[in-house]
Amino acid sequence: MKRSFSLVDVLLVLAFCGHIAWTVKASSECKQALSREIRPHSVAITEFGAVGDGVTLNTKAFQNAIFYLNSFSDKGGAKLFVPAGRWLTGSFDLISHLTLWLDKDAVILGSDNPDDWPVVDPLPSYGRGVELPGGRHRSLIYGRNLTDVIITGDNGTIDGQGSVWWNWFKRKTLDYTRPHLVELMNSTGVVISNLTFLNSPFWTIHPVYCSHVIVQNVTILAPPDSPNTDGINPDSSNDVCIEDCYISTGDDLIAIKSGWDEYGISFARPSTNIIIRRLIGHNRNGSGIAIGSEMSGGVSEVYAENLYFFYSSTAITIKTARGRGGYVRNIYILNVTLVGVDTAIRFDSTFSPHPDDFYDPNALPVIERITIKDVIGNNIKVAGLLKGIEGDTFHHVCLLNIALTVTSGSPWNCSYIQGYSAMVSPETCEPLKESIYPNHSSDCYHLSNHLRSSGNQNKGSWLHSW
Numbered sequence: 474m475k476r477s478f479s480l481v482d483v484l485l486v487l488a489f490c491g492h493i494a495w496t497v498k499a500s501s502e503c504k505q506a507l508s509r510e511i512r513p514h515s516v517a518i519t520e521f522g523a524v525g526d527g528v529t530l531n532t533k534a535f536q537n538a539i540f541y542l543n544s545f546s547d548k549g550g551a552k553l554f555v556p557a558g559r560w561l562t563g564s565f566d567l568i569s570h571l572t573l574w575l576d577k578d579a580v581i582l583g584s585d586n587p588d589d590w591p592v593v594d595p596l597p598s599y600g601r602g603v604e605l606p607g608g609r610h611r612s613l614i615y616g617r618n619l620t621d622v623i624i625t626g627d628n629g630t631i632d633g634q635g636s637v638w639w640n641w642f643k644r645k646t647l648d649y650t651r652p653h654l655v656e657l658m659n660s661t662g663v664v665i666s667n668l669t670f671l672n673s674p675f676w677t678i679h680p681v682y683c684s685h686v687i688v689q690n691v692t693i694l695a696p697p698d699s700p701n702t703d704g705i706n707p708d709s710s711n712d713v714c715i716e717d718c719y720i721s722t723g724d725d726l727i728a729i730k731s732g733w734d735e736y737g738i739s740f741a742r743p744s745t746n747i748i749i750r751r752l753i754g755h756n757r758n759g760s761g762i763a764i765g766s767e768m769s770g771g772v773s774e775v776y777a778e779n780l781y782f783f784y785s786s787t788a789i790t791i792k793t794a795r796g797r798g799g800y801v802r803n804i805y806i807l808n809v810t811l812v813g814v815d816t817a818i819r820f821d822s823t824f825s826p827h828p829d830d831f832y833d834p835n836a837l838p839v840i841e842r843i844t845i846k847d848v849i850g851n852n853i854k855v856a857g858l859l860k861g862i863e864g865d866t867f868h869h870v871c872l873l874n875i876a877l878t879v880t881s882g883s884p885w886n887c888s889y890i891q892g893y894s895a896m897v898s899p900e901t902c903e904p905l906k907e908s909i910y911p912n913h914s915s916d917c918y919h920l921s922n923h924l925r926s927s928g929n930q931n932k933g934s935w936l937h938s939w
C-alpha cells in the first residue's frame with residue numbers, strides 16, 4: 474500500500490479549516506506564546522549559598538534566589554542559572570518572567586524526605602488527591618498564577634529520585650497523593666524545553682488550568698515498572714504544543730485530562746487545542762497517547778502526528794467511564810508507526826476509580842468524531858479493542874489507511890461503536906465497515922475539509938494515489 478497522502482496535503486486541509494482559530498497547527502513548530510528575549514538579569518544559584526554536592530539540601534537557596542529575582546519581574550524578568558553539579562532540593566515555587574536554566578551536567582535532585590514536599594489542597598476539578606482522599610504533595614518545581622515562565626537549559630536534568638515514593642505507593646504507606654515533578658497551575662506562557670526529566674514520583678510534567686504551553690525537545694525517563702510515572706499530562710489546559718520529545722516511562726507517555734467525575738463536570742474547564750508531534754517513546758504499562766480517564770471537563774481539538782511507539786502496551790487510548798460526563802471530540806491522529814505494540818487502538822469505557830460515591834452514574838461521556846489515519850505497525854497483538862458504553866455509543870469513529878501485522882486471530886473487537894473506514898488491514902470490525910467514501914467523509918473529523926477544499930475532481934486522483 475502506497476502512502477502518499479503526506480504532510481503537504483495535511484497543510485492544505487488545515488489551511489481550509491477556517492472554523493478553528495488555531496494558527497500553530499499549520500506550522501511545523503510550536504510558536505512561542507511570548508517573545509522571549511534574553512533576560513536582562515541573571516544570577517547563579519551558587520550566589521545564594523547552594524552547594525552542588527548531592528547531599529546538601531538547597532531548598533532555601535532556591536527560594537531565596539527566586540525571592541530576590543522577583544524584584545526584576547517588571548524589568549524584563551530574570552534568569553536563575555544552575556551550573557554543573559548535583560543540587561538536592563525540596564519543592565520550590567517559580568515566579569512570573571523567570572527563566573530557570575540548567576546547564577549541561579546540572580542535575581536538580583528531589584529530596585527523599587516527604588517533609589520537603591509540602592502538602593497542598595487538592596485540585597478543585599478532582600475534588601481530592603488522585604490517589605488518596607485529601608490534599609497532595611506539591612511538585613518539586615511548582616508555579617501558580619504565573620505569566621511567562623521558562624524552564625530550559627543545555628540538556629540539564631531534573632531527577633525526582635522517585636523510587637522512595639514508588640515504594641511507599643507499593644507498600645500502601647502514603648498519607649497523601651504523590652507529587653508531580655513539575656506542575657504549573659493557572660499559568661500562561663509556559664515553555665519547558667531542552668532538558669531531561671528522570672524518575673518522577675508520579676506524573677512528570679503537569680500543566681493544569683494553563684494556556685499557551687510549549688514542551689519542546691525534552692527527554693523523560695522512568696523505569697518501565699515505576700507506577701503512574703506519566704510523561705506529560707495537559708489537564709484542563711488550552712493551546713498546548715508538545716513536540717520533538719522522547720518519553721519512556723512506566724505509564725502513559727502523554728495523557729490529556731480535564732478533571733474527575735462530578736468535580737470535573739462542575740469545574741468545567743476543558744483541554745482544547747492540543748498539538749503533539751514527533752513523539753517517540755515506549756512504555757510497558759500504559760499508552761503512547763491517552764485521553765482520560767479523567768476527562769469530565771471535556772477534551773477537544775487534539776491534533777497528533779508523526780508518532781513512533783515501540784515495544785509498548787498500547788499506542789492510542791481513550792479511557793472513560795460512566796459517571797465521567799464530559800466529552801472527547803474532534804480528535805485527529807495521523808502518521809503513526811508502531812513496532813511491537815500489544816494493542817494499537819483502545820477505547821476503554823470501564824475505568825472504575827471514582828473520587829467518591831457522589832458521582833452521577835448517569836453522567837455519560839460523549840465520545841465523537843475521532844479520526845485515525847496513516848498507521849503502520851509490525852508485530853502487533855490486537856489492532857483495536859474498541860468498547861463504547863451501552864446506551865452511549867461512541868460515534869463518528871473513522872479509520873483510514875491503517876496497515877497492521879497482527880498476531881491475534883481476532884484483530885478487532887468492537888462494541889457500542891459507530892463509524893466508517895477505508896483501507897484498513899486487517900479488515901475492521903462490523904460497526905466500522907461502512908466505507909468513508911464516497912458518502913461519509915463529511916462525517917469524519919478533518920476529512921471533510923480536504924474534500925471541500927480540493928473539490929470532487931481532485932478527490933478522484935487523491936483516492937487513486939494510494
Ligand SMILES: *[C@@H]1O[C@H](CO)[C@@H](O)[C@H](O)[C@H]1NC(C)=O
Pocket residue numbers: 618619659
Ligand atoms: C489565576 O491567576 C490570576 C493571576 O494570574 C488570578 O487573578 C486568578 O485569580 C487565578 N485563578 C485561580 C483559580 O487561581
Ligand SMILES: *[C@@H]1O[C@H](CO)[C@@H](O)[C@H](O)[C@H]1NC(C)=O
Pocket residue numbers: 617618
Ligand atoms: C492564585 O490565585 C488564587 C485566586 O486568586 C489565590 O487564591 C492564590 O492564593 C494565588 N496563589 C498564588 C501562589 O499566587
Ligand SMILES: *[C@@H]1O[C@H](CO)[C@@H](O)[C@H](O)[C@H]1NC(C)=O
Pocket residue numbers: 626627628667668690717
Ligand atoms: C535539543 O536539545 C539539545 C540539548 O539541549 C540541543 O543540542 C538541540 O539543539 C536541541 N534541538 C532542538 C531542535 O531544539
Ligand SMILES: *[C@@H]1O[C@H](CO)[C@@H](O)[C@H](O)[C@H]1NC(C)=O
Pocket residue numbers: 628630668669692
Ligand atoms: C540529553 O541527555 C539525556 C540523558 O542524560 C540523553 O539521553 C539525551 O539523548 C540527551 N538529549 C540530547 C538532545 O542531547
Ligand SMILES: *[C@@H]1O[C@H](CO)[C@@H](O)[C@H](O)[C@H]1NC(C)=O
Pocket residue numbers: 625664666667689690
Ligand atoms: C533548544 O536548544 C537549541 C540549541 O541550543 C536552541 O536553538 C533552541 O532555541 C532551544 N529551544 C528552546 C525552545 O529553548
Ligand SMILES: *[C@@H]1O[C@H](CO)[C@@H](O)[C@H](O)[C@H]1NC(C)=O
Pocket residue numbers: 698701758
Ligand atoms: C499497570 O497499571 C495499572 C494502572 O495504573 C496497574 O493497576 C497495574 O498493576 C499495572 N501493571 C503492571 C504490570 O505494572
Ligand SMILES: *[C@@H]1O[C@H](CO)[C@@H](O)[C@H](O)[C@H]1NC(C)=O
Pocket residue numbers: 478479480778779780781808809810
Ligand atoms: C511520519 O512520521 C515519521 C516519524 O515517525 C517521519 O519520519 C515521517 O517523515 C512522517 N511522514 C510524514 C509524511 O510526515
Ligand SMILES: *[C@@H]1O[C@H](CO)[C@@H](O)[C@H](O)[C@H]1NC(C)=O
Pocket residue numbers: 883886
Ligand atoms: C471481545 O472482547 C471481550 C472482552 O472485552 C471478550 O470477552 C470477547 O471474547 C472478545 N471477542 C472476540 C471475538 O475476541
Ligand SMILES: *[C@@H]1O[C@H](CO)[C@@H](O)[C@H](O)[C@H]1NC(C)=O
Pocket residue numbers: 910911912
Ligand atoms: C451514496 O449516496 C448516494 C446519494 O444519496 C446513494 O445513491 C448511494 O447509494 C450512496 N452510496 C453508498 C455506497 O452508500
